[in-house]
Amino acid sequence: MLTADRAVETLVEKFAVTCSNEYSLKTDRSSEIIDYVLGTTDKFPDMMGNSSHYVYQTIDLLMKLAKKDNGDIFYRAGAIVIYLESNYSKRNSWRTDAFTVCMGNDSEAYGLSGKSKSADRMDGLLSRLEKIKQFAGENEILTELKSKLKRAQWLFDSKKADSQGDYRDVINALMLLQLYSRLSDTASHLAEVQSSVQSLPVLFQHVMANDADKLRDELHTLIEPLVVSNIQGKHNGSSQELKDEFLKEKRSQLIAELYPNTSFSSKEQCSNTVFHQTMVLVSGALLYLINISGGKQRFLDTNSEIGHVLLHTVHQLHEIYPLEVRRYLLSMDPRAKSPNDLLAGLVPLDEPYQLVEMLRDELNSYTVSWNMLHSAIANRPEQAIRAYEIIKPPFLKLCIQKFMEDQGLTLPNAEGSLEQAVFNALRHPLDGGRQGLAIARYLSGENTLEEYWEDPNSRGLFNQLNRDKKRVHNLISISFLPLDSEAMRRFAILTTHPDWTLDIISDMYNSYAFSGEQLLQRYGQDPEVQREKLLTSLISLNGMTDYRYKSMPHDEYRRIIQQNLDYALKQYKKLPTDTRILILEITFEQRDELSKKILAEAIRAGLQDSSKKANGVALAEFNRIPDQDLYTLIYLSEKKVAIKEMALTAIRSLENSKELYGELLKKEKSDDWKSLIQILLDTADLSPEYAHAALADQADAKKLSRLSWLSLKDLPSLIRIEDNQPLDERIKQYALVQSLDHTSGPNERLNELRDYVSEASLARFASELLQVWIQEGAPAKEKWVMYVSALFGDIHIVNILAPQIKEWTENSRGAIAADAVKVLAYLKDPSALMAIDKIKRGVKNRQVKGAAEEALQLAADNLGLTSEQLEDRLVTTLGFDEKGTMQLSYGERSFLVKVNGDLQVVVLNEETGKSVKSLPAPAQKDDPELAAQSKARFTQLKKDLKSMVNIQAQRLEESLSKQRLWSADEWKALFVQNVIMQKFAVGLIWGTYEDGALISTFRYMEDGTFNSVDEDEVDLPSDAQVGLIHPLELDQATLEGWTTQLEDYEIKQPFEQLNREIHQPEDEDKTKNEYDHLPESDFSPTAFPKALEKYGWIKGPAQDGGWYHEFYKEYGDLVAELQFSGTSITYYEGLDDITLESLHFFKPNNKQYYYYGDNKSIALGNVPGRVFSETIYDILRATGR
Known part of the structure; x- marks a missing residue:
């Protein structure tokens, strides 16, 4: 039997059971499989091959x-699966087959970015193949080889250049053939090898034989059609993108060198099939040599003759087909960030082909990364100038000219003004097409608007169903027109003429250069421009939920609404939900500058809105400050009963309510409303109790029917403060009816009940109401119950909701759980915020976690604090006194419990001064109940302290990472007055800062004083900004001084601070916008994200299928973005490992939605040292480095 540890044996047992079950459920063969895999026997399990x-x-x-x-x-184990797998199973290319698993990760072909971990890749793979032969047999290897050769043949035979196939099939086949040839030297084996080699194209036969002379001759013959004749235009990207004279000179030189007796004929065409198959053979052969060498650099270092022959041919083809050669060589590296880095050493890099490719690819993408294009031009203007000289398409030339003008750079030999360049692009047959020509004729004044619009083909320019890239390119070209030009004025007229204004405006935002705001300001008063149509489209745009519509920058959108608020409110009901909410927010932000009429109109619109969020925004503004003019205006102008009633009720809170009711009574014509106003007038001088009872009698029957699930009599009575007697049942009914429409926040007007109802009875009423609702299944349509409970409840509401939130979250009721989290935020008790904070840290459900974060931020905003300051205030002392001690009683005996310097709970023997880790067992004289309570309290204390230490250590380390600063008073409140946080403070080195720069360093001592590095006592200035120092900020002497002091005092830091790893960009990387030294291994799709999140990173937005590809970490106004291969938001068995791709830093244009924006990366040398170092440190820690 083979030696195996228990973990391996357990896995083998699981493998055996699964393998047996997937083979057949009728017979259990797991014991046979276990015996064979563990080597107990060499007898292969009795199973039918090629059958699963x-x-x-x-x-x-x-x-x-x-x-x-x-x-x-x-x-x-692998041999069993190789034997069992059917051809059907192997054909599923989306999953890994057993043969590949046994060959290992290094067996898979890679592109130019690949590199083998082993110095001799093929020897390592050969040893694996020998193992497969030993246990699965040579026949299985031969079957696999023939299968791979068959798949590769498809690519050899492919006639379509746009279906390059997968080079991995070709290279995997050639690599396996090369390995197979080394497996044995028997005659039969050599015959199989020879047969397989002869099935390959001749070029590969010479490569496999390592015959440089024959390869050279074959290549000379093979590429002749490509050199002496032309390729059909639509398949020849180089001839489309690059000037004819530029390529013609290179071709003439190449023909003279290789085929001196042949002349180029422009009439003779080399077929696309011949071209494609030639490129597959040449690039495939080169990629094969790179793979068997273990990577591109090792291939170049090998300096083999056969490699020289292939490289020479690649250089020759690159002269006349540069873009095609680059495309074929990079076919296995589709997401390469810097193609030139991968191609270095293989092809010349003296021409700006990478810039041309970037322009072409980006401008053809669905969302253009304009910042990236601008950066590429700004960083290498000489390349942009050269690209302008050699490229052919007017559209690309226009873009280069525009980008350079934007950067204030001079473009020598520009072919006319920017406006002329726009018309050149529009009129060009290939770039602009018929639609470009038609719009150019209109914009230049050759055709009238009517002539342009009567042609259906012309209107296709604004039809989003038209997927032709020329359409978007034409619109981008138009956006580059000078704003004050006559052509742009004519375009403004055109945008408002048809019924497609919104579509046109949306499409124009494909371009960074278009601004609807500027178009409106410049031409809104033009008599030929329909201003309202243009304005309506601009205001509607960002709220459109249809994916077809592009959005404008958020800041521009807000300005358009702010500048046209009257119009926006008039159009309110016609606008999308998000737009309506934004209009309300902007209106209420400007309340002090607006008339009461506009403010009332906005509140009414929001209260009538079907959106609960809009309703909540309007309600909050209505309840903000008592305002008689506002209430009166809303009542007089509103028709909806609930809103009129709300306005009348609100007037009750005003000192002159009787006067106002009298005036409204005179104006009112409706008998029903007169009756209600009369009741309010008659009770205006009385306690609100009488008005509330009377209003309950007036309650709408439909609203009362919604309370049928409740028994008013069974709810606790509300008690009058004055005489401690139960109030009329109608008061309960009033409170419930007035809460029905409040599903996003409590009805603050109900605080009137506190004038005459006891707080205790309100709390009992709220608690029981909430429990009844939960017992009824917590129906979402009655979630208003949570808000009225929060309004009147106390800590009991926290105790009810906190565990309920956990239960709802675990039982797929994330939405109601998220609402409940928000409800907790309305409770005034600090324990509610502590519960929310615990939910934020403990719940994985993104919806509930997001609600907790939002609730804490709302609470912080209401208190005028940052979220970090609020979290500081939520740090508890766990009941310990200022000395860090607590008494726990057993009755006659009591024990002193304290937090020691290692942040652990211990029991102190007051007589001996020694400490022990647990309470003693109760003695016979002790009170058993008190002893049990104390032991339970002690156990809970240890759990709570451990949790608190973990959370606070994580928070403090994040504070170090992000350079959070406290005022001196804040720092003392948190680290001096809280005995537990004191323990942290003592073990860390602090600094005082001014404008973010370190001024001095200190350590907090256990006796309450402050020490310098020289152990002198120092004062903490009252105006100081205090933060954790980073070793980057210290000179060597200071760093060593602090390290020595901590060692002398035998203090262990709660996390690495002084010994923290430091990372700085290398000199050659400081001008780069992207960090390209990330770890290259594969990492767990679960452990790596979890570790990064622990260090304060957040996941990027989920895309199709729930996959995300980015992580972000926010450092104030700077954001780090880590891009990786991607994984699923939801874990499932078999998730592929992930690889890291790129890291860059940027200042977000929009701090709230930066992950959707086109953010401009900043040079690594301009990233603050602490930010750069901490980012790299986080990533390396997450990868286990």
Whole structure:
């Protein structure tokens, strides 16, 4: 039996059961499989080969086994799966087959970015193949080889240049053939090898034979059609993108060098099939050599003759087909950030082809990264100038000219003004097409608007169903027109003429250069421009939920609404939900400058809105400050009963309510409203109790029917403050009816009840009401119950909702759980905020976690604090006194419990001064109940302290990472007055800062004083800004001084501070916008994200299928973005490992939605040292480095 640890044996047992079940459920063969895999026997399990269509779980377990064992146990298990897998199973290209698993990760072909970990890749793979032969047999290898050669043949035979196939099939086949040829030297084996080699194209036969002379001759013949004749235009990207004279000179030189007796004929066309197949063979052969060498650099270092021959041919083809050669060589690196880095050493890099490719690819993408294009031009203007000289398409030339003008750079030899360049692009047959020509004729004044619009083909320019890229390019070209030009004025007229104004405006935001705000300001008063149509489209745009519509920058959108608020409110009901909410927010922000009429109109619109969020925004503004003019205006202008009643009720809170009711009574014509106003007038001088009872009698029947699930009599009585007697049942009914429409916040007007109802009875009423609702299944349509409970409730509401939120979250009721979190924020008790903070840190559900973060931010805003300051205030002392002690009683005996310097709870023997880790067992004389309570309290204290220490250590380390600063008073409140946080303060080195720069350093001592590095006592200035120092900020002497002081006092830091790793960009990287030294291994799709989140990173937005590809960390006004290969938001078995791709830093244009924006990266040398160092440190820690 093979030696295996228990973990491997357990995995083998699981593998055996799964393998047996996936093979057949009728017979259990797991014991046979276990015996064979563990080497107890060499007898292969009695199973039929090539018969299992579904071995998914078996292969997943085989992959796990590969991580635990790389010896015979693994290969025996692999041999079973290789033997069982059917051809049907192997054809599923989306999953890994057993043969590939056994060959290991290094067996898979890679592109120019790939690199083998082993110095001799092929020797390592050969040893694996020998193991497969030993246990699965040579026939399985031969079957796999023939299968790979068959797949590769498809690519050789492919006739379409746009279906390059997967080069991995070709390279994997050639690599396996090369390995197979080394497996044995028997005659039969050599015959199989020879047969397989002869099935390959001749070029590959010479490569496999390492015959440089024959390869040279074959290449000379092979590329002749490509050199001496032309490729059909639409398939020849180089001839489309680059000037004819530029390529013609290079071709003439190449023909003279290679085929002196042949002349170029422009009439003779080389077919696309011949071109494609030639490029597949040449680039495939080169990529094969790179793979067997273990990577591009090792291939170049090898300096083989056969490699020289292939490289020379690639150089020659690159002269006349540069863009095609680059495309074929990079075909296995589709997401390469810097193609030139990958191509270095393989092709010349003296021409700006990478910039041309970037322009072409970005301008053809769905969302253009304009900042990236601007940066590329600004960073290398000489390349932009050269690109302008050699490229052909007027549209690309226009973009370069525009970008350079934006940067204030001079473009020598520009072919006319920017406006002329726009018309050149529009009129060009290939760039502008018929629609470009038509719009150019209109914009230039050659055709009238009517002539332009009567042609259906012309209107296709504004039809979003038209997927032709020329359409978007034409619109981008138009956006580059000078704002004051006559052409742009004519375009403004055009945008408001048809019924497609919104579509046109939306499409124009494909371009960074377009501004609807500027168009409106410049031409809104033009008599030929329909201003209202243009304005309506601009105001509607960002609220459109249809994915077809582009959004404008948020700041521009807000300005348009602010400048046209009257019009926006008039159009309110016609606008999308998000736009309506934004209009309300902007209106209420400007309340002091607006008339009461506009403010009332906005509140009414929001209260009538079907959106609960809009309703909540309007309600909050209505309840903000008592305002008689506002209430009166709303009552007189409103028709909706509930809103009129709300206005009348609000007037009750005013001192002159009787006067106002009298005036309204005179104006009112409706008998029903007169009756209600009379009741309010008659009770105006009385306690609100009488008005509330009377109003309950007037309650709408429909509203009362909504309370049918409740028994008013069974709810606790509300008690009058004055005589401690139960109030009329109608008061309960009033409170409930007035709460029905408040589903996003409590009805603050109900605070009137506090004038005559006791707080205790209100709390009992609220608690019981909430419990009844929960017992009824917590129906979402009656969630108003939570808000009225929060209005009148106390800590009991926290105790009810906190565990309920956890239960709802775990039972797929995330929405109601998220609402409940927000409800907690309305409770005034600090324990509610502490519960929310606990939910934020403990719940994984994104909706509930997001609600907790939002609730804490709302609470912080209401208190005028930042979220970090609020979290500071939520730090508890766990009941310990200022000395860090607590008494726990057993009755006759009591014990002193304290927090020690290691932040652990211990029991102190007051007689001996020694401490022990637990309370003693109760003695016979002790009170058993008190002893049990004390032991339970002690156990809970240890749990709470451990949790608190973890949370606060994490918070403090994040404060170090992000350079959070406290005022001196804030710092003392948190780290001096809280005995537990004192323990943290003593073990850390602090600094005082001014404008973010370190001024001095100090340490807080256990006796309450402050020490310098020289152990002198120092004062903490009252106006100081205090923060945790970073070792980057210290000179060597100071760093060593603090390290020595902590060692002398035998203090262990709660996390690495002085010994923290430091990372700085290398000199050659400081001008780069992207960090390209990320770890290259594969990482767990669960452990890596979890670790990054622990260090304060957040996941990027989920895309199709719930996959995300980015992580972000915010450092004030700077954001770090880490891009990786991507993984699922939701874990499932078999998730692929992830690889890291790029890291860059940017200042977000929009702090709230920066992950959707086109943010301009900043040079690594301009990133603050602490930010750069901490970012790299986080990533390395998350990868386990």
